[in-house]
Amino acid sequence: MLDSVNDPSLIQAAQEAGAKGINLVGMCCSGLETLSRHGIPHAGNFMSTESIMVTGAVDVQCIKQGLAKVADCYGTKLFTTNSRCHIEGVEHVEFNEHSPRECTDAIVENAIIRFKNRKMPIEIPQIKNMGVHGFSHEYINYMLGGSFRSSYTPLNDNIINGRIRGVAGVVGCTNPRVKQDWVHVELVKELIKNDVLVVQTGCSQIAIAKAGLHTPEAAHLAGPGLKEVCEAVGMPPVLGCGACVDNSRILTACSEMIRIGGLGESIAELPVAGAAPEWMSEKAICIGQYFVASGVYTVFGVTFPIVEETKFHKLLFEGLEGMGFGKWGFTSDPYEMAKMMIAHIDKKRKALGIDKARERVLVSMADRREMEAA
Numbered sequence: 001m002l003d004s005v006n007d008p009s010l011i012q013a014a015q016e017a018g019a020k021g022i023n024l025v026g027m028c029c030s031g032l033e034t035l036s037r038h039g040i041p042h043a044g045n046f047m048s049t050e051s052i053m054v055t056g057a058v059d060v061q062c063i064k065q066g067l068a069k070v071a072d073c074y075g076t077k078l079f080t081t082n083s084r085c086h087i088e089g090v091e092h093v094e095f096n097e098h099s100p101r102e103c104t105d106a107i108v109e110n111a112i113i114r115f116k117n118r119k120m121p122i123e124i125p126q127i128k129n130m131g132v133h134g135f136s137h138e139y140i141n142y143m144l145g146g147s148f149r150s151s152y153t154p155l156n157d158n159i160i161n162g163r164i165r166g167v168a169g170v171v172g173c174t175n176p177r178v179k180q181d182w183v184h185v186e187l188v189k190e191l192i193k194n195d196v197l198v199v200q201t202g203c204s205q206i207a208i209a210k211a212g213l214h215t216p217e218a219a220h221l222a223g224p225g226l227k228e229v230c231e232a233v234g235m236p237p238v239l240g241c242g243a244c245v246d247n248s249r250i251l252t253a254c255s256e257m258i259r260i261g262g263l264g265e266s267i268a269e270l271p272v273a274g275a276a277p278e279w280m281s282e283k284a285i286c287i288g289q290y291f292v293a294s295g296v297y298t299v300f301g302v303t304f305p306i307v308e309e310t311k312f313h314k315l316l317f318e319g320l321e322g323m324g325f326g327k328w329g330f331t332s333d334p335y336e337m338a339k340m341m342i343a344h345i346d347k348k349r350k351a352l353g354i355d356k357a358r359e360r361v362l363v364s365m366a367d368r369r370e371m372e373a374a
């Protein structure tokens with residue numbers, strides 16, 4: 001799509017149709033891929049798909065079946081592109097990875113035709129939220145140590161000295177059963193207020209971006225320790241890592257924290273926790289279990305799809321931890337969720353013996369000589 005919207009012949013066709021140019025915006029996690037890697041503006045998460053559909057052509061990932069009807073009402077073209085995905089009443093332009101431009105050019109050409117045929121005034125809300133996004137594992141390395149000393153050491157040091165209490169991954173879908181974006185925003189505010197650095201992926205990241213928490217200025221909402229670190233590095237207290245498939249970036253960061261040292265021998269020992277507070281897609285459950293199996297305490301919200309008090313429930317919520325894995329947790333209340341995650345982080349800090357804040361001691365040359373002599 002990026003190649004197609006930048007193709008001079010298609011830009012010219014758009015201009016001949018009376019447009020200023022071609023505007024590509026992202027939606028859901030596909031949009032986060034392009035935001036993280038290419039800086040393409042993002043139009044909204046899963047819960048915003050219908051509102052955005054009524055304004056013009058968009059790229060949507062998790063598609064509600066009902067979108068075909070909404071698109072029809074507003075004269076917006078909706079396409080499916082994956083061979084496994086067809087929706088009744090929606091045009092299919094198949095994406096072939098060996099000749100992708102056949103599909104993407106056709107979609108852009110359709111958008112140009114649609115522009116020419118617009119009969120009703122288009123109303124696009126002019127609300128923009130700026131933020132810093134695209135925190136890959138490599139970029140976090142660079143951010144903390146520059147290109148000369150790129151390393152997770154400053155992060156580990158600040159966790160050990162207590163400025164950063166721990167790290168929480170807040171990820172996943174937005175869910176129509178709860179007030180839009182509310183659970184994500186309240187949970188993340190509670191966590192950063194308690195000096196927990198938050199990393200994010202998925203539609204959750206857009207909920208938080210809309211609340212303005214992906215800016216370095218949001219450090220004023222963080223607790224004193226986290227605020228100090230954010231101000232020193234110039235980073236936001238909430239780091240956006242990308243789409244829901246980029247959760248692997250979070251586990252790579254956890255592995256790196258272990259490799260650097262000082263925080264245990266496995267991910268299960270780290271003072272970290274994860275949450276998908278408004279999950280709704282089946283793949284969220286798979287990703288959650290991937291985190292639990294990797295050693296992370298993972299809390300889900302809204303509903304949990306198994307019966308309480310069964311053997312299986314006990315295994316997921318208690319048994320797995322005893323076997324050296326993470327474990328599952330559940331609550332639909334964001335404040336309770338924050339409490340559960342912070343309690344787990346504190347439990348891990350205690351087990352590591354770093355539960356009391358330690359001030360960094362600057363060692364002078366004279367002190368050093370004395371230590372060596374001793």
Ligand code: SF4
Pocket residue numbers: 028029030045046061062171172173174201202203204244280281283284
């Ligand atoms: S976070 Fe959930 S709703 Fe959003 S794109 Fe990913 S799977 Fe879909």
